[in-house]
Amino acid sequence: MSKGTLRQILLLTDGCSNSGEDPVAIAALAKEEGMTVNVIGIVDNGDLGEQGISEVESIASAGGGISQIVYAKQLSQTVQMVTRKAMTQTIQGVVNKEISQILGEGKELEDLEPEKRGQLMEVVDELGETMDLDLLILVDTSASMKNKLPMVQEALIDLSVSLRSRTGNNNFALYSFPGKRKDVDKLIQWTPQFDSLSGAFKKMTISGITPTGPALQEAIRLVRKRMKKRGSDSDERFDLEEAGM
Numbered sequence: 001m002s003k004g005t006l007r008q009i010l011l012l013t014d015g016c017s018n019s020g021e022d023p024v025a026i027a028a029l030a031k032e033e034g035m036t037v038n039v040i041g042i043v044d045n046g047d048l049g050e051q052g053i054s055e056v057e058s059i060a061s062a063g064g065g066i067s068q069i070v071y072a073k074q075l076s077q078t079v080q081m082v083t084r085k086a087m088t089q090t091i092q093g094v095v096n097k098e099i100s101q102i103l104g105e106g107k108e109l110e111d112l113e114p115e116k117r118g119q120l121m122e123v124v125d126e127l128g129e130t131m132d133l134d135l136l137i138l139v140d141t142s143a144s145m146k147n148k149l150p151m152v153q154e155a156l157i158d159l160s161v162s163l164r165s166r167t168g169n170n171n172f173a174l175y176s177f178p179g180k181r182k183d184v185d186k187l188i189q190w191t192p193q194f195d196s197l198s199g200a201f202k203k204m205t206i207s208g209i210t211p212t213g214p215a216l217q218e219a220i221r222l223v224r225k226r227m228k229k230r231g232s233d234s235d236e237r238f239d240l241e242e243a244g245m
Contacts, residue, residue: 005009005132006087007035007227009219010079011059012152013127014042016052017212020183023055026216027063035223037063037216038086040079042148044072059212064093070147076155081161083135084128091127097118132169134226136219138184141176142210153201173222174200177215178207184218190226 009030012134023144027037041056048056053069054131060067065088070078096108112120139145139152156174171190172199179185187200 004231005134006090007134007223008065008083008086008136009035009037009063009216010083010135010137010225011037011039011140011212012042012079012138013039013056013142013210013212013215014044014052014145014148015048015140015142015210016055017210019178019209019211019214021213021217023216024058024062026220027065030216030220030223031062031064032086033220033224034227035063035220036065036090038065038082039063040065040075041067041069042072042075042145042152044148045068059216061236064090072151073202075148075151075185076158079155079159083159083163087128087131087133089123091124091131095124104123129166130168130182132171133166134171134173134220134223135162136173136175136223138215138219139204139207140175140210140212141178141204143206143208146206149201149204155196157194157197160197171215175215175219177218177220178209178211180205182218183211183214195208202231 037059037062039056041052048069053077056069057067061106066082066089068078068082094172100182110117120242137150137156141149160170160172169192171192172188172194173190174194175184175186178186185203185205187203188194
């Protein structure tokens with residue numbers, strides 16, 4: 001079975017974008033290119049407001065991912081939950097496409113008889129542990145994020161540790177936005193472990209603007225570049241016949 005690679009962009013932010021392209025439109029482009037955009041809105045002594053919550057939800061929806069509004073102190077468990085849940089959601093979406101091709105347009109996992117559905121859910125669970133994961137993390141470093149960055153760092157370390165139990169390969173990259181001279185700053189290039197995370201956070205520069213759209217656009221470019229480097233054979237696909245269909 002060709003297990004392929006799951007590609008996620010994880011956006012951690014606490015406010016509305018206020019510079020550059022529409023992040024919702026950019027997230028939709030990411031989805032078209034086989035990437036999932038997940039967004040965690042971080043709340044601390046207050047809330048994001050209706051506009052901020054709407055943007056967080058809209059970016060994730062357009063990017064085929066999951067959104068979550070969370071208090072900073074609960075961030076660690078939320079990052080792990082969103083990453084895992086998005087992996088399952090992405091795989092299930094691929095399974096549903098395969099089912100539509102086999103059974104006809106509009107047919108999904110829920111339309112199968114219980115035995116077949118159970119078999120495929122086992123496949124989904126297995127793929128969640130065995131498919132490779134490329135996770136590009138975008139951290140908002142606008143001024144209001146300053147006091148939340150230590151909790152973001154802790155959450156990402158916990159995420160890296162929690163994913164080590166998977167048999168699939170995990171590769172992470174960490175970028176912050178806005179960058180000093182570009183839309184994003186590279187803090188950690190693609191790596192299987194976040195060993196250098198604490199040092200990377202010391203390099204983060206706080207800024208007043210939040211160019212979420214341009215940051216997502218650059219994230220797409222970076223993931224696309226990695227896809228080309230690894231070759232097209234790493235797309236998510238697998239044969240349902242091997243699952244008993």
